[in-house]
Amino acid sequence: xxxxxxxxxxxxxxxxxxxxxxxxxxxxxxxxxxxxxxxxxxxxxxxxxxxxxxxxxxxxxxxxxxxxxxxxxxxxxxxxxxxxxxxxxxxxxxxxxxxxxxxxxxxxxxxxxxxxxxxxxxxxxxxxxxxxxxxxxxxxxxxxxxxxxxxxxxxxxxxxxxxxxxxxxxxxxxxxxxxxxxxxxxxxxxxxxxxxxxxxxxxxxxxxxxxxxxxxxxxxxxxxxxxxxxxxxxxxxxxxxxxxxxxxxxxxxxxxxxxxxxxxxxxxxxxxxxxxxxxxxxxxxxxxxxxxxxxxxxxxxxxxxxxxxxxxxxxxxxxxxxxxxxxxxxxxxxxxxxxxxxxxxxxxxxxxxxx
Numbered sequence: 598x599x600x601x602x603x604x605x606x607x608x609x610x611x612x613x614x615x616x617x618x619x620x621x622x623x624x625x626x627x628x629x630x631x632x633x634x635x636x637x638x639x640x641x642x643x644x645x646x647x648x649x650x651x652x653x654x655x656x657x658x659x660x661x662x663x664x665x666x667x668x669x670x671x672x673x674x675x676x677x678x679x680x681x682x683x684x685x686x687x688x689x690x691x692x693x694x695x696x697x698x699x700x701x702x703x704x705x706x707x708x709x710x711x712x713x714x715x716x717x718x719x720x721x722x723x724x725x726x727x728x729x730x731x732x733x734x735x736x737x738x739x740x741x742x743x744x745x746x747x748x749x750x751x752x753x754x755x756x757x758x759x760x761x762x763x764x765x766x767x768x769x770x771x772x773x774x775x776x777x778x779x780x781x782x783x784x785x786x787x788x789x790x791x792x793x794x795x796x797x798x799x800x801x802x803x804x805x806x807x808x809x810x811x812x813x814x815x816x817x818x819x820x821x822x823x824x825x826x827x828x829x830x831x832x833x834x835x836x837x838x839x840x841x842x843x844x845x846x847x848x849x850x851x852x853x854x855x856x857x858x859x860x861x862x863x864x865x866x867x868x869x870x871x872x873x874x875x876x877x878x879x880x881x882x883x884x885x886x887x888x889x890x891x892x893x894x895x896x897x898x899x900x901x902x903x904x905x906x907x908x909x910x911x912x913x914x915x916x917x918x919x920x921x922x923x924x925x926x927x928x929x930x931x932x933x934x935x936x937x938x939x940x941x942x943x944x945x946x947x948x949x950x951x952x
Contacts, residue, residue, distance in 0.1 A: 648672030767823030768838030862890025911948035
């Protein structure tokens, strides 16, 4: 089993602001236990800025981006030193991997494969990769997500069987403060989300849920839980936190559409169409409200609900001009007007729906 564990900045920090070595030790013991079961483990770890602040002796997290980037360069070395020192005590070897989001863009397949091959070879050698975004040259993590999305993209790259996101909240909490044990539709629990982040993290639960929705769309189960949970039980999908299960298995082609392909435009659909897509149906013209952008048949587009939230991505059978002509019509009318044998705007086999 291949498991990716995402560690947020605030999990590495004690209430008094020190580095939580007890947590890193517990994580190392859990990783060792998982490896003894034959599992391969990767860790996406934030914390470079936190460690930089600790090394410099600052009291507060700076607000300007350039200083945070400088601190990440200082702190990344310290962060890896901590992982190396503690994990070595448990007989584990770690390796640093710094990524930027451009390797996940369609035109950079060579760079994507180089990174993938490096991670695969580390795992073959029994190494635990410690992955972070290269904050000194990329601003994505410093502004958005706190590595939540990076953990999903790496899970896609290495074809992980399970993504575990460790959170100070211990899981998704409902409106009464209780952990929601299991979720199959992320949109239904979005109203529970409050706030955007904490002192050193930048993502918060909303970012984790958005990242989880993306992971589920490519068929990867997700557990959001606290650092006190037993990872040996989590690997069996038994958790004190929240378990998110994908609704179906996803073919490699759809994974690529979800993660790599850049949309050339957008199609807005009504609520009925959204519900139909989530039931596994194709996108038909009757539910289309409007079309944005200029694209051709065979291009990838985003499918948006009436409020502008992306609910799916897929490969269209018609151009933007053709879709605009037949939006709101029945299937047989599409065949007559466009003189085609097809009536689906996006066939379900070429559509990935975000849960």
